[in-house]
Amino acid sequence: MFCIPFVKCLPLVALYGQLLLGLINGSFYALLSLGLAVIFGMLRVINFAHGALYMLGAFVSWWLSISLGIPYWGALIVAPLAVGLVAVVIEKTMLHQMYRLDPLYGLLLTFGITQVIEGTFRYFYGASGQPYPPPPALSGPLNLGFMILPLYRGWVVIVSVLACLATWLLIERTRIGAYLRAATENPVLVQTFGINVPLMMTLTYAFGAALAGFAGVLAAPIYQVSPLMGTNLIIIVFAVVVAGGMGSILGAIVTGYILGLLEGLTKVFYPEASNIVIFVVMAIVLLLRPAGLFGRAA
């Protein structure tokens, strides 16, 4: 038994179970807020469509399995590429026109795009979810001694940590990442050095979107594949991003995991508040440290 005095006692297994769920939610918060931060850093656009792109990733993997028989492992590669391609089209046809305008227009444009994508999927698939089974190799349980871990959930946590770390390394430790950081600071100067900044912006948006698509594939076997899975999530991710501050990549990742775990803990001790705990944390952070936990004051 695990007890918090005067609040509640419950078996440790239940606590571990909720912590694992929190960690999984946290993985998605981290992956999505990371993508938002990368896109915002370069494009100065808050990508409202991030949730819709995540949903798209899940739907592409479901399609691949239903109509082409391509298994999960293939979807893990194909779906992010497909979502990245959609993002390239969005950026090339519409989003690039927003860079010279007030950043609020970028938010409004991506909000409109979200409505179109989501409304279309809702029209064809309704609000209910489509089942997508985990791959056979990962579908069993794993006995850790202190708890039974569904293998697929463990996989999600590990893979998302790896994906976050890889992105962080790409941005902080490679030449491309250095260009990206430089272009974030001063795009005009970087362009005069002969680097194709517009192309970098397109690729950055595609990369952030692919990350969302990747998260969508990971999510497909856990949550049901449904048209509404993205937007409700993205509003929570906005709160995560505000709480963490978008100044640092690592900050976005860490805040995502911490808030996911906190949400899991709240589900154990005060389930009524589990829906709002992340927003409450955001409000407290705004009161105490307006720039965000890892943010730099503007």
Add this chain to the structure above:
Amino acid sequence: MSIVAQQGTRTGELRSRLNLLIIAAGIVAALVAPFVHYPIDLMNVLCFALFASAFNLLIGFVGLLSFGHAAFFGAAAYVTAHAAKVWGLPPELAILLGALSAAALGLVVGFLAIRRQGIYFSMITLALAQMFYFVCLEVPFTHGEDGIQGVPRGTFLGLVNLDNNLAFYFVVLAIVAAGHFAIWRIVHSPFGNILKAIRDNEPRAISLGYNVDSYKLRAFVLSAGLAGLAGGTHAIVYQLATLTDVEWQASGQVILMTLLGGIGTLAGPPIGAAIVVLLQTNLAALDFPVTVLIGLIFVVCVLLFRRGVAGEIIAYTRKRG
């Protein structure tokens, strides 16, 4: 760069004459409309016109994009519905109480949101409104998915029986006109001029010694209260307050109305509200997803039509005059 196109201070004669013409046409249309169209639809338009104008007070005159204004509309709807149904308050007091609750909620949300600027402000208002949505989903008095139904309309000021749709229409018209008059007064007051100064150049307003945060917060509370006035009235018209009123989709809708009508113009938001509401009522019968259409209008407006209907008219007359 501000989201509102810079507007000159010199007013051409053509423009002022056109203004008068538009206002006169609006008044005539508002008086004649209930005799040629179903009054409930029109009351819906009027409520959303006030809602959009209240929202525009922030985006158009302070430059703050609130992505959570449905929270104020919906909060007032719930409070008004509860007050009229459970406490048996007369409609005018119920609506007033709803508007005051929305203003109080606006004080809390605004206090938190103005701690960040620009895009963060929008994300914070969206997140706090979503939190409010979850609160409405959980607390007992909102009756969850059912909402508060069967709200009595009652008798306005003890004089007008609101069960008569035509009489109710003119009451709603009076409320909405009063709300718009308040907005017009705010925008043209010294207070309003300082708001516009903040919108155009916040550091300059600070360096001139204005307490920018206090001005922003007061504008936010006013906007929330007026949105609440619209929401409370709406709840009495439809005798209903539900989760639809507080959803993020509703916040998006009011943004669209304002954008389509013309951000930062006084005539724009009511025009945009009329277009969007009538479009929705007429599309409900067709088998076309409304969300997709709304999204498409959004995209087209942002890409090609950022001045909106009223903004385009103003730009056109300025070119001519």
